[in-house]
Amino acid sequence: MNILGISGSLRAASFNTALLHAAQELAPAGMSIAIHRLHDLPLFDQDVEDQGDPEPVAALKQAIDNADGLFLACPEYNGGITGVLKNAIDWASRSGRDRHTAVLAGKIVCIAGASPGITGTVRAQDQLRLVLRRAGAQTEPLGEVLVFQAHTKIVDGRLADERTRDALARHLQSYATRLAALRG
Secondary structure (H helix, E strand, O other): EEEEEEEOOOOOHHHHHHHHHHHHOOOOOOOEEEEEOOOOOOOOOHHHHOOOHHHHHHHHHHHHHHOOOOEEOOOOOOEOOOOOHHHHHHHHOOOOOOOOOOOOOOEEEEEEEOOOOOOHHHHHHHHHHHHHHHHEEEEEEOOEEOOOOHHHEOOOOOOOHHHHHHHHHHHHHHHHHHHHHHOO
């Protein structure tokens, strides 16, 4: 089971990128998570799209297309999803000139998020689910991993809190079980 992990943060010391690395460590047997960075992704512009997808967009779409599912680590900025994550979804929701369907259509997505705040990323995850559904993706499992007060749980770029690690491992196992069931 090949999963593509994407962090909604560009920050070098991102809590959500650390969450992706923890997911790689905690992935159940048979699941591997490759991380795709969004640093070079241009802002969505239909005039640019009409000329053909820029290389970073084509690479993102190919990575999503090749993956059995997505794991999105979703920060919360100002009560919502980050612009960088929304931009990636906007590009991936488009079929482009060379495809009949968008790569997100029918893709199964797992979400988790980390924030220094006391509510974790609950509002951002709710928004993200709405945006993904609109793009034709499905979000599984239905539970949430909301890493609140992340600065106390992620130390030196590593998810150190054992209760949070256990919750993330259970979330990933549930996701793997759901993906396996959907694959038949």
